[in-house]
Amino acid sequence: MIQRLKKWLVGYQADEDHGDQERLAALKEGPLPRHIAIIMDGNGRWAKKRGMPRIAGHRAGMKTVRDITRAADDLGIEALTLYSFSTENWKRPQDEVNYLMGLPEEFLRTDLDELVRRNIRVGMVGCEEGLPPHTLRAIQGFKEGTAGNTGMILSFALNYGARTEIIHGIHQIIDDVKSGKMDKDEIDESVFGQYLYTANLPDPDLMIRTSGEVRISNFMLWQIAYSEFWFTDVQWPDFSRETFYQAIEDFQRRSRRYGAV
Numbered sequence: 481m482i483q484r485l486k487k488w489l490v491g492y493q494a495d496e497d498h499g500d501q502e503r504l505a506a507l508k509e510g511p512l513p514r515h516i517a518i519i520m521d522g523n524g525r526w527a528k529k530r531g532m533p534r535i536a537g538h539r540a541g542m543k544t545v546r547d548i549t550r551a552a553d554d555l556g557i558e559a560l561t562l563y564s565f566s567t568e569n570w571k572r573p574q575d576e577v578n579y580l581m582g583l584p585e586e587f588l589r590t591d592l593d594e595l596v597r598r599n600i601r602v603g604m605v606g607c608e609e610g611l612p613p614h615t616l617r618a619i620q621g622f623k624e625g626t627a628g629n630t631g632m633i634l635s636f637a638l639n640y641g642a643r644t645e646i647i648h649g650i651h652q653i654i655d656d657v658k659s660g661k662m663d664k665d666e667i668d669e670s671v672f673g674q675y676l677y678t679a680n681l682p683d684p685d686l687m688i689r690t691s692g693e694v695r696i697s698n699f700m701l702w703q704i705a706y707s708e709f710w711f712t713d714v715q716w717p718d719f720s721r722e723t724f725y726q727a728i729e730d731f732q733r734r735s736r737r738y739g740a741v
Contacts, residue, residue: 503725504554507728507729510729510732512557512728513685514559514682514685515559515682515685516552516557516559516560516561516684516685516687516688517560517563517699517700517704518548518561518687518688518690519690519693519696519697519699520544520564520690521691521716522691522692523537523538523540523541523715523717526540526717526718534573538576538579541717542587543717544717545562546591548560548719548724551724552632552724556632558632560632560634560635561635562634563699564636564637565606565639566637566639566640566698567640567641567698568641568698570610581611581612581615582614582615584618584619584638585614585617587622592621592622595625596625596626596629599631599632600629600631601626601630601631601633602623602626602634602636603623603634603635603636604619604636605635605637605677605681606638606639606640607677609639633680635678640699642698642701642702645676645702646676646701649672649676650675653672653675673703676702683704683705683707684703684707685707686708686710686727687700687707687708688711688724689710689711690714690715690716690719691712691713692712693711708734708736710731712727
C-alpha cells in the first residue's frame with residue numbers, strides 16, 4: 481500500500497512539473513515585464529486570521545519570497561524588487577521590527593547558495609542609514625556573495641520611502657550643480673533617475689500588490705509613471721506561482737501606449 485502511494489505521489493509530482501513547464505513556455509511566448517515590483521502585503525492579517533502572532537505571518541511570507549523569486553527567475557525576468565520594509569514600518573511594535581531586521585541574516589544563511597546557483601544578483605534599494613549593523617552585514621554578504629552573477633537582479637526595498645528617495649536625489653543634484661560637476665540645464669528625466677536608489681534598474685513594467693489594498697504606499701513614486709498595476713485579495717503568504725502567473729497573463733493582455741493613441 482505504501483509503495484503504491486509513493487508511486488502515485490511521484491507520478492503526481494511529475495505531472496505537476498510537466499504542467500508548470502508548459503505554462504512557463506506559454507508565458508514566454510508573450511511579452512514579459514523586464515522589471516516586476518511587488519508590495520508584499522498581508523502577513524500580519526494572515527497570521528491574525530489563524531490565531532498566530534504577526535511574526536508567524538512574516539515567516540510564512542519568507543517561503544513565498546523564495547517561491548516567487550524562483551518563478552520570476554524561471555521566466556527570465558530581468559529584475560524583481562520586493563517592498564520589504566518601509567520608512568513608516570519603524571512605527572510597528574519593537575519585537576516585530578527586530579524580527580524583520582533579522583530576516584536578511586536568516587535568508588543569507590539559508591538561500592545564498594541557491595541564489596548563486598541560479599546566477600541571481602542581490603541588491604538593496606533604500607536608505608542604509610538607520611538599519612541595524614547586523615542587517616547591513618547580511619545585505620553586504622548578499623552583495624558580495626552574488627557580485628559575480630549576471631542573471632536576474634533581486635532587490636529588497638529596505639528602509640525605503642519614495643518621497644525620501646526623491647528628496648535625497650534632489651539634495652545630491654544641488655550639491656553637484658553647486659560644485660560644478662553638472663550644469664542645471666543638463667538635468668532631465670534620465671539624469672534625475674541616476675540619482676535615485678534604483679539607478680541600476682529599469683523602471684517597473686508591472687507593479688503587484690497583495691492582500692486587497694489598492695494604493696501605492698509611498699513605493700517607487702517616480703519609477704511607476706507608466707507601470708501596469710495588478711491588485712489581488714490574496715495575502716502574501718498565500719501568493720503562489722499560479723497567482724504570479726495570472727498577474728503576468730493579465731499584463732500580457734494589456735496594450736501599453738505610453739500616452740499615445
